[in-house]
Amino acid sequence: MISSRVITAVCYLLFAPFIIGLLDGFDRKISARMQGRKGPSVLQPFYDLKKLFEKEFLTANKIQLLMIRSYLFFIMLSGVIFFAGFDILLVVFSLSTAAMFLILASTSTHSPYSAQGTHRELVQIMSCEPMELLVAVGFYLAMGTFNVNEIAQGQMSPITFLPGFFVGFVFILTIKFRKSPFDIATSHHAHQEVIKGVTSEMVGKEYGMVTLAEWYENAILLGIVGLFFINSNPVSIVAAIVAILVVWFLEILIDNTSARVKWQLMLKLAWGVTIVAAGMNLFLLEIIRG
């Protein structure tokens, strides 16, 4: 049992970048097709990443590199905690710590563009964080434990108790995947604003490491989507994978149909959805349990 948990954690460290990078490649291809374009090769994200590591390294402040390394480290740590089946609350906290390092990295250069990007990144964190925390609480209320391994071995899939939490979580994924709103998103689309947000001053390998960290983080987030569907029956793994792919496609669709969402609307919508969907769900769970 212990060894299988170690193996999943090691698999995460080794394969998550490949899987998420490939998904990103398909994302760009599908997005291009939705816009009536041919689009780049599905391996494009890997070409981009490799190039970033080959570019000359110019930096405004040496401390930035250390901060970015810590950011990458804490994201990987969160992933290991999650995929090895430990406490989901710890995963959420560790992800927040990682986000703090990203903020420190971008503010360390004193560039007005990064400062602007940092402000908006903070707003983004503010709109997502309540939902992330609530998801952990939801899992606890439904399954009676924070332990990912035990949640995955429940009699029924958590989604049966947590549909509202699921809706809320999928909603914030659009923001977490940096797809929308366009004035924060540091996505590869042309519809970006204020240069490149938090990553404005990150050059070559620094930007490469941030991209890598985002891939590791996306793997955790998609893993949480899967966790909603998993139970002790092995067939549920297939259901989880299907759910992950459906959610992933939905995010691309949302991105391409709502390209002009701004951060003010994001904040209102994210909190609105969190309060209504997750709040109602929480209320009902309490009544059932009561």
Add this chain to the structure above:
Amino acid sequence: MSTIHKSPWLLHYDGSSCNGCDIEVLACTTPVYDVERFGVINTGNPMHADIFLITGGINSQNAEVVKQIYNQMPQPKVVIAVGTCACTGGIFKECYNIKGGADTVIPVDIYVPGCAARPESIIDGVVKGVALFKEKAAALAAEQKAN
């Protein structure tokens, strides 16, 4: 095998121009021409850019701006001057404030003529620029190895 040429990110700056070439450059990113199929991303950030695509001429005010953008781009990098204005100063050449083409302040690698340069020739220029980008990357790698 080096794949660096498969990911040329482009930074577009418009100097003293009539905006004609400017609009043609933007046309390249639309579904009709779709430069993203070559891996090109139109970035707004010099620090993430590999190819500096400049339209319009250099005047006394933008000379420093163009120099700074060029200096902020990490090696290897390629500069493409698009349109007659960026190549020589074009129709504005005789104006009192115009210094001339982009090469009066920074080294230009590829010249794309035309008033306005057509999207087809801009894409041709970018493809040539990408080939040069690969060469420069190889040269840089060899130099780093030697040191």
